[in-house]
Amino acid sequence: MERRKLFSLGAAGAAAVGTGFAAGQLVQVSPAVADGNDAANPVRFYGKHQSGIATPAQDRLHFTAFDVITSDRDELIGLLKDWTEAAARMCDGDFAGPGGAVGGNYDSPPQDTGEAQGLPASGLTVTVGFGPSLFDKDGEDRFGIGDRRPELLEELPLFRRDDIDPKISGGDICVQACANDPQVAVHAVRNLARIGFGKVSIRWSQLGFGRTASTSSTQSTPRNLMGFKDGTANLKAEETKELKKHLWVGAKDGPEWMAGGSYLVTRKIRMQVETWDRTSLSEQETIFGRDKSEGAPLTGSKEFDEPDFKAKADDELVIGTVAHVRLAHPSQHGGARMLRRGYSFVDGSDELGHLDAGLFFIAYQRDPSKAFIPVQKALADNDVLNEYIKHVSSGIFACPAGVEGPEDYWGRALFE
Numbered sequence: 001m002e003r004r005k006l007f008s009l010g011a012a013g014a015a016a017v018g019t020g021f022a023a024g025q026l027v028q029v030s031p032a033v034a035d036g037n038d039a040a041n042p043v044r045f046y047g048k049h050q051s052g053i054a055t056p057a058q059d060r061l062h063f064t065a066f067d068v069i070t071s072d073r074d075e076l077i078g079l080l081k082d083w084t085e086a087a088a089r090m091c092d093g094d095f096a097g098p099g100g101a102v103g104g105n106y107d108s109p110p111q112d113t114g115e116a117q118g119l120p121a122s123g124l125t126v127t128v129g130f131g132p133s134l135f136d137k138d139g140e141d142r143f144g145i146g147d148r149r150p151e152l153l154e155e156l157p158l159f160r161r162d163d164i165d166p167k168i169s170g171g172d173i174c175v176q177a178c179a180n181d182p183q184v185a186v187h188a189v190r191n192l193a194r195i196g197f198g199k200v201s202i203r204w205s206q207l208g209f210g211r212t213a214s215t216s217s218t219q220s221t222p223r224n225l226m227g228f229k230d231g232t233a234n235l236k237a238e239e240t241k242e243l244k245k246h247l248w249v250g251a252k253d254g255p256e257w258m259a260g261g262s263y264l265v266t267r268k269i270r271m272q273v274e275t276w277d278r279t280s281l282s283e284q285e286t287i288f289g290r291d292k293s294e295g296a297p298l299t300g301s302k303e304f305d306e307p308d309f310k311a312k313a314d315d316e317l318v319i320g321t322v323a324h325v326r327l328a329h330p331s332q333h334g335g336a337r338m339l340r341r342g343y344s345f346v347d348g349s350d351e352l353g354h355l356d357a358g359l360f361f362i363a364y365q366r367d368p369s370k371a372f373i374p375v376q377k378a379l380a381d382n383d384v385l386n387e388y389i390k391h392v393s394s395g396i397f398a399c400p401a402g403v404e405g406p407e408d409y410w411g412r413a414l415f416e
């Protein structure tokens with residue numbers, strides 16, 4: 001396949017919008033894209049780290065977990081190569097597919113499903129992760145990689161109040177496609193599923209809208225479906241030192257193939273929005289420990305004021321002992337932080353006429369045993385928010401380092 005030809009469009013596109021990608025640079029988007037307003041600029045696919053993690057969160061999500069149905073190692077490697085090539089092409093805004101405008105050969109199916117033709121790249125990022133079951137499925141090491149499974153890639157423990165549905169949890173490989181146009185995100189997943197026909201099958205998938213986190217200080221903080229600003233104290237792309245400390249797996253952390261990668265935790269959290277909407281404003285604000293309008297901690301007046309967990313009024317702590325921001329705060333967990341990158345979802349309504357709505361929580365971190373797991377344990381045990389939410393799906397994935405260039409592919413170091 002002529003890779004050069006495939007990527008030429010993207011380079012031209014980049015030049016046209018004046019972004020000029022330098023080798024090794026990770027994020028190449030304008031502030032407008034960062035806030036989800038500029039549909040045209042592509043986000044660079046190649047780099048030291050996968051895009052879609054510390055790159056500015058887009059507005060739409062199509063997350064999919066695949067089960068690998070072949071047990072042929074070479075077939076799996078071949079699929080990862082084909083997927084990488086297709087993802088690089090799509091992230092560059094080339095939606096025509098190899099061979100030009102959707103196929104070109106009338107005797108065989110088109111090489112691209114076609115519904116994104118004519119659309120701009122829309123900030124598309126495609127990020128891949130490997131689940132524990134890729135390394136060990138019911139005691140079977142199907143691909144000869146069992147001894148390369150990271151120690152930290154353990155199925156998550158069951159937390160208090162968990163109501164996890166295994167049918168929408170786990171998976172051998174996950175694909176997170178984010179874009180500012182839902183059609184572009186869905187097209188990306190659909191084409192990877194098409195390419196993977198006979199080798200992988202979709203286990204579950206989730207659509208999301210309205211990013212519930214900002215991952216760059218160029219972005220404004222969005223609101224979640226409870227109406228609160230979400231992402232204020234999140235790890236941000238500009239905090240390079242903090243990203244190194246809390247987000248990216250280090251060269252010495254092990255295993256070697258995970259260096260430059262990150263661990264992804266997903267939780268589908270259903271919200272009882274109807275009950276929440278009948279809860280008083282002061283109760284809502286007490287639950288989070290922040291005010292609803294500005295997003296400021298209850299001890300401050302501006303969104304980015306640091307919360308003062310010692311402050312008292314009338315002898316009572318202003319931010320209570322079970323407020324969400326106190327329970328989740330790094331000071332309670334040995335300084336641990338994570339990069340949240342979740343999305344809202346509304347999957348229609350249930351049989352009672354309630355919105356099937358909530359937060360598809362996504363968090364990346366260097367070490368889930370120090371970040372997500374202890375934080376979620378504290379929240380599951382104490383958070384008053386639990387009266388309004390239910391965790392219904394769970395996943396953990398090891399996302400390898402970025403793809404360095406056209407000759408590289410997702411997970412190469414794992415299979416070498």
Ligand code: HEM
Pocket residue numbers: 224226228229230231232233234267269271288290324325328329330338359361372375376379389
């Ligand atoms: C902070 C909402 C679940 C971890 C916040 C904030 C809101 C919020 C409004 C304050 C603004 C901000 O700093 O982002 C929610 C909702 C959830 C949920 C509605 C469920 C439906 C979780 C879960 C975790 C988590 C499952 C991790 C286990 C955090 C962290 C912070 C935070 C680490 C920042 C605390 C700080 O440093 O001040 N969340 N959250 N949240 N949340 Fe959640």
